[in-house]
Amino acid sequence: MSRPKEVRISFEEVFEVLTNILIDxxxxxxxxxxxxxxxxxxxxxxxxxxxxxxxxxxxxxxEKKYIKIGKSPRLIKRNGVLEQWDGQLGPGxxxxxxxxxxxxxLAREHGVSCVSLAHxxxxxxxxxxxxxxxxxxxxxxxxxxxxxNMPPWGGTVPTIGNNPFVMAVPRAxxxxxxxxxxxxxxxxxxxxxxxxxxxxxxxxxYDPDGNLTRNPVAIEASRRxxxxxxxxxxxxxxxxxxxxxxxxxxxxxxxxxxRDHEFGVSQIFIVIAPGAEIFDSSRELxxxxxxxxxxxxxxxxxxxxxxxxxxxxxxxxxxNLRKGIxxxxxxxxxxxxx
Amino acid sequence: MSRPKEVRISFEEVFEVLTNILIDxxxxxxxxxxxxxxxxxxxxxxxxxxxxxxxxxxxxxxEKKYIKIGKSPRLIKRNGVLEQWDGQLGPGxxxxxxxxxxxxxLAREHGVSCVSLAHxxxxxxxxxxxxxxxxxxxxxxxxxxxxxNMPPWGGTVPTIGNNPFVMAVPRAxxxxxxxxxxxxxxxxxxxxxxxxxxxxxxxxxYDPDGNLTRNPVAIEASRRxxxxxxxxxxxxxxxxxxxxxxxxxxxxxxxxxxRDHEFGVSQIFIVIAPGAEIFDSSRELxxxxxxxxxxxxxxxxxxxxxxxxxxxxxxxxxxNLRKGIxxxxxxxxxxxxx
Numbered sequence: 001m002s003r004p005k006e007v008r009i010s011f012e013e014v015f016e017v018l019t020n021i022l023i024d025x026x027x028x029x030x031x032x033x034x035x036x037x038x039x040x041x042x043x044x045x046x047x048x049x050x051x052x053x054x055x056x057x058x059x060x061x062x063e064k065k066y067i068k069i070g071k072s073p074r075l076i077k078r079n080g081v082l083e084q085w086d087g088q089l090g091p092g093x094x095x096x097x098x099x100x101x102x103x104x105x106l107a108r109e110h111g112v113s114c115v116s117l118a119h120x121x122x123x124x125x126x127x128x129x130x131x132x133x134x135x136x137x138x139x140x141x142x143x144x145x146x147x148x149n150m151p152p153w154g155g156t157v158p159t160i161g162n163n164p165f166v167m168a169v170p171r172a173x174x175x176x177x178x179x180x181x182x183x184x185x186x187x188x189x190x191x192x193x194x195x196x197x198x199x200x201x202x203x204x205x206y207d208p209d210g211n212l213t214r215n216p217v218a219i220e221a222s223r224r225x226x227x228x229x230x231x232x233x234x235x236x237x238x239x240x241x242x243x244x245x246x247x248x249x250x251x252x253x254x255x256x257x258x259r260d261h262e263f264g265v266s267q268i269f270i271v272i273a274p275g276a277e278i279f280d281s282s283r284e285l286x287x288x289x290x291x292x293x294x295x296x297x298x299x300x301x302x303x304x305x306x307x308x309x310x311x312x313x314x315x316x317x318x319x320n321l322r323k324g325i326x327x328x329x330x331x332x333x334x335x336x337x338x
Numbered sequence: 339m340s341r342p343k344e345v346r347i348s349f350e351e352v353f354e355v356l357t358n359i360l361i362d363x364x365x366x367x368x369x370x371x372x373x374x375x376x377x378x379x380x381x382x383x384x385x386x387x388x389x390x391x392x393x394x395x396x397x398x399x400x401e402k403k404y405i406k407i408g409k410s411p412r413l414i415k416r417n418g419v420l421e422q423w424d425g426q427l428g429p430g431x432x433x434x435x436x437x438x439x440x441x442x443x444l445a446r447e448h449g450v451s452c453v454s455l456a457h458x459x460x461x462x463x464x465x466x467x468x469x470x471x472x473x474x475x476x477x478x479x480x481x482x483x484x485x486x487n488m489p490p491w492g493g494t495v496p497t498i499g500n501n502p503f504v505m506a507v508p509r510a511x512x513x514x515x516x517x518x519x520x521x522x523x524x525x526x527x528x529x530x531x532x533x534x535x536x537x538x539x540x541x542x543x544y545d546p547d548g549n550l551t552r553n554p555v556a557i558e559a560s561r562r563x564x565x566x567x568x569x570x571x572x573x574x575x576x577x578x579x580x581x582x583x584x585x586x587x588x589x590x591x592x593x594x595x596x597r598d599h600e601f602g603v604s605q606i607f608i609v610i611a612p613g614a615e616i617f618d619s620s621r622e623l624x625x626x627x628x629x630x631x632x633x634x635x636x637x638x639x640x641x642x643x644x645x646x647x648x649x650x651x652x653x654x655x656x657x658n659l660r661k662g663i664x665x666x667x668x669x670x671x672x673x674x675x676x
Binding site: 077078079080081082084109110111112113114116139141151152153154155156157159160167169176178180184202210228229230232233235236238239241242243245246247249252253254270272273274275277278279283286287289290293294297298299300301304305306307308309 | 415416417418419420422447448449450451452454477479489490491492493494495497498505507514516518522540548566567568570571573574576577579580581583584585587590591592608610611612613615616617621624625627628631632635636637638639642643644645646647
């Protein structure tokens with residue numbers, strides 16, 4: 001199968017088109033601009049699966065009222081630097097952005113904070129909030145639960161979530177941001193390989209007969225993707241869900257599974273602000289040395305040097321800002337006709 | 339090869355023997371008793387690789403002065419609930435226990451805390467500190483860096499650490515504690531399969547020719563174990579090291595690799611105390627339901643139900659308290675002759 005035809009659209013044009021669509025759908029001006037910026041930046045950073053490609057879903061969720069326009073997080077309870085917020089089913093990307101903002105503010109005052117968020121929606125690209133915290137000089141760990149989409153280790157039915165997890169480290173020469181779900185290959189990745197009629201580079205799940213396979217179609221059919229690290233990623237997914245449920249008071253994967261459609265998920269935002277008290281800027285050089293050292297590791301294929309989390313992002317961002325953001329022609333046409 | 343002959347020794351006897359050995363080596367009485375208890379509990383919980391089996395290494399590190407007897411963590415800097423401690427190369431298990439104690443105290447007062455620890459030593463079983471925090475009603479995330487023992491994704495030389503990571507959730511009916519390193523099979527596991535002359539159940543690394551293999555001997559020879567989730571666990575290991583280095587001011591994997599022997603590692607202890615403000619005990623029932631739901635997932639093999647993190651531990655602990663702690667006869671004899 002040939003790859004779908006792509007066009008390149010400037011950052012400004014994408015941003016303006018999305019902003020206008022959201023204003024037309026009664027987003028408050030500020031919300032429309034912020035949401036449009038987050039979607040545009042995600043595609044600009046090369047995370048196409050969670051940028052423009054997902055904007056059509058977002059609009060669909062708005063039209064079906066899973067996402068409540070104009071709703072924003074409301075503080076429910078607090079215990080020191082631990083806060084519990086209710087997302088009121090507002091737009092997931094705006095809710096996550098605002099909880100990150102809040103967590104950064106609290107961490108700046110007290111060194112560390114944990115903001116939990118119940119009844120929110122898909123945050124789109126999780127890494128967005130890692131970049132946001134790092135831009136404020138903070139370290140961060142954030143995660144979301146999801147509906148059931150992965151079997152626990154030993155199981156054959158997807159009763160647990162692939163719960164995306166984000167870690168961020170600020171650095172003058174470019175932040176490090178890690179963003180991964182607990183399935184070895186995300187559903188977006190499976191679908192890319194499927195559309196190209198390609199096999200996965202590694203076994204990524206079971207086929208419907210229970211054999212390990214590299215075939216993305218077979219894995220979608222069995223609904224048995226492999227967790228990262230097999231039993232380890234299964235355990236990590238369970239723990240991330242429990243933390244989110246206990247701290248936010250929101251819905252667990254078990255409860256989300258009972259819904260026809262995924263909405264009202266639970267999230268955690270832990271932010272650490274070392275400040276000059278803890279992290280003397282003279283240590284910045286050490287960070288650069290560690291990254292350089294990792295990058296100098298001898299490799300299997302000299303065309304593929306070791307990369308650190310977030311390294312690709314910075315390069316792709318620069319290229320897309322220069323050349324325009326690539327988007328499938330058909331998707332861009334559908335967005336423009338909204 | 340036949341398995342080594344085992345004996346079972348009561349908890350009390352193991353504890354007493356270890357305490358006396360440590361007192362003989364000039365441990366202060368309180369330190370000797372605490373260290374002996376932590377080793378005994380680890381073996382009692384079934385984590386044999388990090389209990390009695392590792393006690394001989396611990397004594398060796400003490401005799402070679404990598405571990406400094408009588409040294410304990412010293413507060414260096416603080417920024418609100420973020421604290422930086424210097425482990426002064428004291429016993430790694432005692433340092434980690436005391437930093438967990440400190441993190442629990444801070445979290446109880448402020449909801450959340452992060453204690454970082456530089457210049458410490460191997461904490462033995464990481465899960466120990468998860469159980470400790472959970473016993474105090476707290477959630478916890480803790481990790482340690484290590485010397486280089488795993489190649490980053492795409493690399494052929496072990497320049498990054500397998501940095502063990504712990505998460506704990508307290509629960510009236512039994513805590514959940516997850517404890518895993520970033521290699522799919524830990525070095526302890528590889529050595530168990532090697533001694534039994536068995537293949538791994540899944541591909542766990544590369545052989546010296548660069549082919550994926552289930553052969554533990556070949557993986558030890560290549561020094562190329564697989565990270566969990568391939569590129570994902572590689573990224574996670576890098577981020578865990580950076581967090582530990584930035585917050586503790588201690589040594590990175592890059593620096594630890596330059597030493598002939600692993601000592602002076604860096605660790606992080608994040609503790610969250612929800613308190614009655616955040617976690618109403620009426621929600622305890624929901625936790626039990628979530629765990630029950632996961633355990634009821636249909637399985638591949640009905641003799642192997644899905645297990646939650648820590649479930650095995652509680653069962654094995656009960657059995658070993660009743661029957662005595664199993665230990666290889668040869669190892670027990672060597673310990674008794676110390």
